[in-house]
Structure formats: C-alpha cells, structure tokens
Amino acid sequence: MKNLVFTKLVLLVVLSSLSAEDAVGGFPMKGSRPNVVFFLGDDQSRFNHTSYGHPTVPTPTTAALAKESLVFDKAFTGQAICAPSRSMLYTGLYPLRNGCFMNHTKVRPGIETLPSLLKERGYTVVLAGKSHVSPDQSFPWSHRFLPVEKPGASRHWIPLEEIDRFLADPGPDPYCLIVASEFPHSPYMEKTRFKAGDVVLPPYAKQSDSAKEAAAHYYANIEQKEMELAALLKLLDKHGQREKSVFFYADDHGMERGKFTSYDSGLNVAFMVRWPGKVAMGRSKALVSFADFVPTMIELAGDRPQGFDGKSLLPVLAGKATHHHDYVYGVTVNQGTLGRHVFPQRSIHDGRYHYIHNFNTLERLEREEKVGREVDYFLKKGAARYPTHREEMLFDTQSDPHELRNIAQDPEYAAIKEKLKNRLFLWMKEQNDYLSEDGPVPFLQAKDRFGLDKRDERNRIPTEYVNRLKGRKVDPHAVTAPK
Known part of the structure; x- marks a missing residue:
C-alpha cells in the first residue's frame, strides 16, 4: 500500500x-x-x-x-x-x-x-x-x-x-x-x-x-x-x-x-x-x-x-x-526594388492598434524647407508618390480591418499613439536602425539595376540627375551593424 x-x-x-x-x-x-x-x-x-x-x-x-x-x-x-x-x-x-x-x-x-x-x-x-x-x-x-x-x-x-x-x-x-x-x-x-x-x-x-x-x-x-x-x-x-x-x-x-x-x-x-x-x-x-x-x-x-x-x-x-x-513590427524600404524610390516606413502592432511612421512625407519635407534646409530631388520624388500619406498613421484594425481611416490625429487616441510610437522607436534603436525621428534619410547602396539615379523605363529621371548620388550612398549592412 x-x-x-x-x-x-x-x-x-x-x-x-x-x-x-x-x-x-x-x-x-x-x-x-x-x-x-x-x-x-x-x-x-x-x-x-x-x-x-x-x-x-x-x-x-x-x-x-x-x-x-x-x-x-x-x-x-x-x-x-x-x-x-x-x-x-x-x-x-x-x-x-x-x-x-x-x-x-x-x-x-x-x-x-x-x-x-x-x-x-x-x-x-x-x-x-x-x-x-x-x-x-x-x-x-x-x-x-x-x-x-x-x-x-x-x-x-x-x-x-x-x-x-x-x-x-x-x-x-x-x-x-x-x-x-x-x-x-x-x-x-x-x-x-x-x-x-x-x-x-x-x-x-x-x-x-x-x-x-x-x-x-x-x-x-x-x-x-x-x-x-x-x-x-x-x-x-x-x-x-x-x-x-x-x-x-x-x-x-x-x-x-x-x-x-x-x-x-x-x-x-x-x-x-x-x-x-x-x-x-x-x-x-x-x-x-x-x-x-x-x-x-x-x-x-x-x-x-x-x-x-x-x-x-x-x-x-x-x-x-x-x-x-x-507587439510585432514592420519595415518598408523601397530602395533596391524595381520601382525604386525613397519612402521608408516603420510600424508597430499590438494586435488591435497599428501605428505606422512614414519618414519621407511631403509633410516632413515642407517642415524641412520652412527652416531653410535644402531638400534633395530624390527625397522629393519619393515623397511625391504618396501625396496623401501623413507622417503618422494609426488604425484600429478591430473596427477598421482594411485600414481605411487614419485616426492618428484624433485626440481620443493620443495616448495609444504615443505609447506605440515610443515603443516603436525604442525597438528601432534595439535593431540598430539607420533611421530616427528627426534624423536624415540616407540613400542606400543597391544593385546597379535598382539604382535611384539610374535612368531607365521604370525610373524616368531627368538627365541631369543620372549618377547624381555617386559617392553619397551608404552600405546597408554598415549603417545597421551592431554597435
């Protein structure tokens, strides 16, 4: 027993x-x-x-x-x-x-x-x-x-x-x-x-x-x-x-x-x-x-x-x-694609609310010009592809699953937006991101056929801007290397 x-x-x-x-x-x-x-x-x-x-x-x-x-x-x-x-x-x-x-x-x-x-x-x-x-x-x-x-x-x-x-x-x-x-x-x-x-x-x-x-x-x-x-x-x-x-x-x-x-x-x-x-x-x-x-x-x-x-x-x-x-996170980099342009995005999702930060909007470039900073042609070209995108976007994917209504400017959601934004930028630092809220948006090295300053059928830039970025592009691995 x-x-x-x-x-x-x-x-x-x-x-x-x-x-x-x-x-x-x-x-x-x-x-x-x-x-x-x-x-x-x-x-x-x-x-x-x-x-x-x-x-x-x-x-x-x-x-x-x-x-x-x-x-x-x-x-x-x-x-x-x-x-x-x-x-x-x-x-x-x-x-x-x-x-x-x-x-x-x-x-x-x-x-x-x-x-x-x-x-x-x-x-x-x-x-x-x-x-x-x-x-x-x-x-x-x-x-x-x-x-x-x-x-x-x-x-x-x-x-x-x-x-x-x-x-x-x-x-x-x-x-x-x-x-x-x-x-x-x-x-x-x-x-x-x-x-x-x-x-x-x-x-x-x-x-x-x-x-x-x-x-x-x-x-x-x-x-x-x-x-x-x-x-x-x-x-x-x-x-x-x-x-x-x-x-x-x-x-x-x-x-x-x-x-x-x-x-x-x-x-x-x-x-x-x-x-x-x-x-x-x-x-x-x-x-x-x-x-x-x-x-x-x-x-x-x-x-x-x-x-x-x-x-x-x-x-x-x-x-x-x-x-x-x-949280889960998102990255968008359209340099290095066939439709090459400069419009980087970062996002954070808590399962319901989805915050997206756009780093090269017309809104941001207008702010740069107002303080007397010269804005590069390729930055203007990238921002112009998304004329209606605000710098900040927030969606309630529970009530708006297709993300049709940006509520980032709605005071009712200010606390949620700020919480997600702060956590996103903390994650970006942890990931050794090359972007910051007010820092520059760099031009990244890519294969020649995806060059921002290469003129072809998919990238009809003015002749004077061909090879304009020579010496100004940065190595993607170098700018995100662990510090």
Missing part, C-alpha cells in the same frame, strides 16, 4: 513538472524531433483566402487545411517583400537585424540560418522550389530541389517528383522540408476560367472593370498554388506523413496595397499549423511572427532557443497559452 501511494506521488510530481510546451493531450512536443513541412505561398494577402473571410477567391485546399489546423488570425511577417520576408522566416531575426531589408540583397555575414541551425541538430533540411535568399553559403541546405516547368503554367511549379522521391526515402534523420511556391506571384495566367463578375476586391482596391479583369487572372494563379498544395498534401498521405509531420502553411506577404507597404494587407499573413493529435484545431488570436519559426524548430529539436527576435510557438500550439507577443 505504501509503495502504491509512493508511486502515485512520483507520478503526480512528474506530470506537474511538465511545462506548457512539453505536452498536449498526453503527446510530447518539446524535443520530440518531428518531421516538419512548411508550404510557403508567394504574394497572397490573408484577405485573399476564404478561410479568412473572402467570399469568392479559389482557395479550396487551404480552406480544407484550415479545418484540420490551428489557424492564426494575427500572424505577421516583418517586411512585405520577398527576400526580406523569407530571410526573416529562415533566421528568426527581423530584417534590419539579419541585414536583408532591401529586396535582392544578402543577409549579414555570420548570420546563422534555418539550414545551418537544424543541420547542427541532426536534421536534414530541404528547400524545394523558390529561393530568393542569399548568399548561398549562408543557406547550406542539405538538398536543393529547383522549380520545374509546367506546361500551360505562367510560372515554374514546385518539384513534385523530387519531393516524392525524397519522401520515399528521407534517410534516418528527421527532416524539415520547405516547399516554396512561385504562385500566385506574377506573371499571371493568360487564360483564366474566372470572370470579372466572379471577383470581389477589397475596399482599398480600385473597383474598376479593368482591375477586376486583372484580378480574374490573379485568381488563376491562386488556383495554381492551390493545386500545388493539394498535390503536396497528397504526397504526404501517400508516404504516411500526415500523422508523423507538423505541417505549416503561410504566404510570404500580401499583394494588392500590400507588397512594398506596412499595411496589414502586406504584413498580416495567412498562417496555419496542422499536427494531428498534438495541435488542436481551431483559431488563435495570439500575436505571432515569422521570427517565431526558427525558435520553434530549435525547441522541437530539443534545445532552448536563444538570441532570436522571435520565440517558440509551442506553448500556443499546445493550447497552453493564448498570448504570445505584446
């Missing part, structure tokens, strides 16, 4: 010592070293999913996946553009800190990434599909499966045959398989079964017939991505991986009034996690970030994540926590 009592007491102590991230429903999570598959869409807003409320967009596969998953309503990338968003996902660091805060640029030398971190912990790490991260030596994938041509498709498809072969014999180690689609990114399908009448555009988009006609072709690209996802899920079932694998779905960032901006339509992404028997199905309002993926993987591998901007999602996935981050 005494032995039985002692055994029960030991069992109670063991069970009570399990942390929130250690178990859900009796299944171990932390250190369980599962296989992980992450499907990443390209250029699709959260608002363009039926599982997030859109009435007509063709997303049957993600809608079905959502019913089997924990769906996050408040998941954010840190920058609404391809390379920075992906670099953040693969480093656990915001763009300014990992160094890739302009498109088509590299992460900072010495930054550890998902493949290097997981290979050190005994994982096979595979990238199948689109890359758009660099340099190659910073991303030492165990295997790299390139996108493949698909007859009739407007872009390359994910390499399903190579994925099939890998899943048939992945080897003795657990694996992390990143499947990165090129869809629904442009160019769009020439042929589409959708009509302009099928299209429902968000309220911030132009509601013209031509816009709806263009969106009908965008719908066709979304359909291609859904077909890819369906084929991948079928392969996982074929190889008995549904129960054995954690499956993540996300899009890298939004598109319409989203890409290259700090609006929620760019930064607030679709994000869902399926792990049968271990992650409960439903929806979460926890504020989560792309920076959380690497720490989550580190903890699944059995180690304690340290030094990241994100933190492990396991407490939320285990159903033991409903709160994750107090």
